Amino acid sequence: MTEEPIIKLDNINVTFHQKKRTITAVNNVTVHVNRGDVYGIVGYSGAGKSTLVRVINLLQEPTSGSVIVNNETFFQATDENAKKTIIGGNALRDRRRKIGMIFQHFNLLNERTVTENVAFALQHSPLKDEEKKAKVAELLELVDLSDRADQFPAQLSGGQKQRVAIARALANDPEILISDEATSALDPKTTNQILALLKKLNQEFGLTIVLITHEMQAVKEIANKVSVMQDGEIIESGSLLEIFAQPKEQLTREFIETATNIDKAIETISHEALVHNLKDNEVFARLSYVGDTTDEPLITGLFRDFNVTANILYGNIEILQETPVGSLLVILSGESAQLKAALGTLRDHHVTVELIKGGQSL
Numbered sequence: 194m195t196e197e198p199i200i201k202l203d204n205i206n207v208t209f210h211q212k213k214r215t216i217t218a219v220n221n222v223t224v225h226v227n228r229g230d231v232y233g234i235v236g237y238s239g240a241g242k243s244t245l246v247r248v249i250n251l252l253q254e255p256t257s258g259s260v261i262v263n264n265e266t267f268f269q270a271t272d273e274n275a276k277k278t279i280i281g282g283n284a285l286r287d288r289r290r291k292i293g294m295i296f297q298h299f300n301l302l303n304e305r306t307v308t309e310n311v312a313f314a315l316q317h318s319p320l321k322d323e324e325k326k327a328k329v330a331e332l333l334e335l336v337d338l339s340d341r342a343d344q345f346p347a348q349l350s351g352g353q354k355q356r357v358a359i360a361r362a363l364a365n366d367p368e369i370l371i372s373d374e375a376t377s378a379l380d381p382k383t384t385n386q387i388l389a390l391l392k393k394l395n396q397e398f399g400l401t402i403v404l405i406t407h408e409m410q411a412v413k414e415i416a417n418k419v420s421v422m423q424d425g426e427i428i429e430s431g432s433l434l435e436i437f438a439q440p441k442e443q444l445t446r447e448f449i450e451t452a453t454n455i456d457k458a459i460e461t462i463s464h465e466a467l468v469h470n471l472k473d474n475e476v477f478a479r480l481s482y483v484g485d486t487t488d489e490p491l492i493t494g495l496f497r498d499f500n501v502t503a504n505i506l507y508g509n510i511e512i513l514q515e516t517p518v519g520s521l522l523v524i525l526s527g528e529s530a531q532l533k534a535a536l537g538t539l540r541d542h543h544v545t546v547e548l549i550k551g552g553q554s555l
């Protein structure tokens with residue numbers, strides 16, 4: 194039996210009414226997050242990401258749809274005018290405590306020390322004072338900030354502030370952590386440290402993470418599933434590998450490009466003499482593959498079996514979820530029939546071949 198998703202958002206709509214305007218921030222979105230997922234939701238500013246994730250803990254009440262977290266119905270309404278089911282009061286407060294959140298601007302209390310900021314999250318906890326103290330110390334140890342316990346936020350770097358926020362978000366032992374652009378205000382090195390910490394929390398404690406961001410790089414580092422959002426809708430979803438290896442939508446391609454630079458490489462290389470003056474028996478192509486496509490080196494095989502030579506002009510291999518994802522820009526030269534056969538062999542080995550220039554007859 195497959196496990197129920199820990200977060201089930203079905204047919205979620207969120208509309209805001211402003212004077213004469215109606216804004217559809219989230220339009221019929223369905224997202225299922227499994228326990229242990231790091232689920233990336235990518236989109237440009239205004240796509241509706243924040244509104245969507247705030248629905249998970251009902252910080253934003255949907256206009257309609259259903260929100261089920263940990264098998265409990267938080268919200269249910271078939272449409273705007275239908276009778277709605279919604280948890281509220283103490284029950285909602287309790288459930289919210291079990292869903293940690295971190296934000297771009299950390300949202301720390303500036304007048305309180307690091308310890309006090311984390312302890313603040315435990316104010317309604319049933320733990321005894323001594324236990325709370327021990328819990329805060331343990332959390333600061335976890336985020337590697339024990340030596341900063343008595344400092345104030347103003348004395349910390351951005352990365353350290355975000356680690357305080359993470360410790361605070363974990364204080365009530367949540368099973369879910371929502372990260373809303375948590376690395377967007379940080380430099381690349383600090384971003385990687387925070388992402389590494391989130392990955393550790395996911396792997397060691399099984400924390401389910403919903404990561405919303407406009408940075409595909411962040412998603413690439415730690416997510417296993419991705420949804421791309423545009424104008425309130427999810428336009429594409431899949432595993433990280435599916436999205437990176439075979440993006441379907443133009444916007445998805447744009448996001449991937451920001452994390453791989455392959456389009457830029459194609460553009461630059463297209464102006465080089467070798468490609469510019471491509472000969473009749475040559476083709477400029479992009480070869481993409483996921484995983485170890487074969488035990489044999491394919492490029493060597495092209496020459497051995499088809500007398501086709503490959504001049505590699507650019508190569509990029511990423512390791513996504515322990516799986517290599519490669520892209521090569523090559524000029525293949527050979528007799529037309531042989532070239533055709535060579536490309537067929539590549540495709541048989543699950544290499545995606547995209548002819549960029551030449552090869553009209555292939």
Ligand SMILES: Nc1ncnc2c1ncn2[C@@H]1O[C@H](COP(=O)(O)OP(=O)(O)OP(=O)(O)O)[C@@H](O)[C@H]1O
Pocket residue numbers: 209211216217218236237238239240241242243244245374
């Ligand atoms: N409380 C609100 N009242 C009216 N409109 C809102 C409200 N909250 C969000 N919106 C609108 O809903 C749309 C989606 O906003 P949202 O903040 O969810 O996008 P986002 O993808 O998270 O972008 P950003 O990263 O810039 O926050 C925007 O057009 C926004 O102006």
